[in-house]
Amino acid sequence: MTRPQLTPPAGVLVAIDVAKARNEVLIEVPGLARRRRLSVLNTRAEHDRLIALLSDLDQPVTCGFEATGNYHRPIAWRLLQAGFAVRLISSVGLARTCEALHNGWDKNDPKDAQVMLHMIRIGASQVYHDPLAAGINDVQELSKTHDAVSRAKTEVLHRILTHYLPLYFPEVDRFRHNSRSDWFFAFLDRFPTPASITVLSKEAFIAAAWDVVGRKVAKAQLLGDIYETARSSIGLPVPPDAPAVSMFRLVIGEVRGLIRQRDAIEAAADTLLSESADYKLLRRIPGIGPINALTILAEAGDLRRFSHHRQFLKFCGLDLATQQSGTFRGQTKLSKYGNARLRRTLWLAGQVAIRQRENGFRDKFERYIARDRHNADLRRKALTAITAKMARVVHAVIKTGADYRPFVEGPVPGGRTPLSRAVRA
Structure with a gap:
């Protein structure tokens, strides 16, 4: 799977600050010194007016917005159906960029639209995956x-x-x-x-x-x-x-x-997922039942869009992060900046898997806690490693389309693998 190009090609850039009643839109057209600003109400006629205006420019259009509740979903769907490229901008990234560019903490819709336009231009955004277009809305x-x-x-x-x-x-x-x-x-x-x-x-x-x-x-x-x-x-x-x-x-x-x-x-x-190949593959993994499989498919969408399991771990918030400054180096721990519901589901699936009689998850957990079975901190770290392993297995099974192989892992060559390396692996 090729990595999506986030830096937009030459063309029209559109920043949309989404709200419940109306949206503040800032349009930048190549060759024009002045940007066009307009307010678009959340009505069918106003959405049609915006789409017609962008289509009449006869250039590639890249639209970006910050997710705001569920108010962004209808206009994002209309923009996708019109054939425009749609980008999603992180709320945290928007706040930090606004603070850096304007040297202030004040927030207003026109200023947010300017910052969004800047983030779209430099590629500091994500490809928006619409649930309805991806077929996972239900x-x-x-x-x-x-x-x-x-x-x-x-x-x-x-x-x-x-x-x-x-x-x-x-x-x-x-x-x-x-x-x-x-x-x-x-x-x-x-x-x-x-x-x-x-x-x-x-x-x-x-x-x-x-x-x-x-x-x-x-x-x-x-x-x-x-x-x-x-x-x-x-x-x-x-x-x-x-x-x-x-x-x-x-x-x-x-x-x-x-x-x-x-x-x-x-x-x-x-009943809805009984014919889904991905659902059947997930159900064969120890610890994943109907609701865990449903949550994984609902929150992650098509896992094949993650070219490497590290991308999926980062999406789940299971990647490692370290606070470091000068000679100070903090403790390495999970970033937890990803999808919280997906992370919780994988954690619960891991806990179910280690209670089953024999599988790779239980074998890995037993090896981690072997030196001190009653150490609560060691058990917590082992469960974290099992959660990361569950995420890797889920990604591998869906991406390859191969059934989970219920083998028991052998001992690690050269001794026990450190927990930090196991989570990063």
Whole structure:
């Protein structure tokens, strides 16, 4: 894959400062001393007017903008469809360049447009990859919605665990083993307090709760333990029909609704990507399930655009950075300047992989922590190295189109590889 040319060819340069209602546009035409400045409202007619104006110049056009929420997406799509080259400008780079050029920290739209034009001219920008044009818009929306629903479910779950259960049934928390399962919340909806359980005989309770808890090993013993726990509970003695218990049930219904939404999104994602070759390749890597694969494809897009795995590591924020000045040299650590959701997904996938019975990830992790298995700092560094390895494997599998080979790595020649070298590798 050839490296994209970021320095624009001779032609028209367009800087767009994007906002919710209108965009400040600065146009530089070769041969003209004065730049043209205009305001473009976020309407179809105004977008058409801008595209017609640029097309009438009959020269190559390169447009650049700073991502602003999602307000840049519609106009960027229209510019791409018009055949113009579109560049994305880093927000951090724009702020630093503006400070250097104008020797000040003030910010306004006309000045930002001037700085953007300068950054486009010198090639200090990135090629803009539109999700709709790349065919990953649906994947991105599924991934983002799943993330939002999961975060909302976690927030409501924490409210239940830290507020309602300590008040009304604190002992029942020990029977909750998996936050993905709905049976625990279905049980709480039916039996929210110890009084709602002990009002029945043990046999009657087991019969009433038998279908609520679903399929379980030693179900009768489980329900018997819950009944005995309810008899000795320290929960507040509120009646089952109290308004406080109604509020408890309301929150339980909320978390159950979020669980159903999450399961529906996961099923939709698996159906949408079931025919994707990249999705199938990712699913064969240890630790990568349907949602991890969905997130990787949504956040990274086509991984083949990264000609080397170091570029992908930098995109994820897994590249190493060192603060150095004069004789001072700081500690080498991850830059974390990349995609945070992608980095977190690779971290979680690595943690799942090292818990599986036998694969290269677990073998690498065991070799790293062999000298001191209980050293928390060493385990953290080993997990970082595993995350970087996961990123390299993901990039290699997609780029080559070859299946993951579940071999166990042999010992490193000459001894153990330092962690910094392993992450950089």
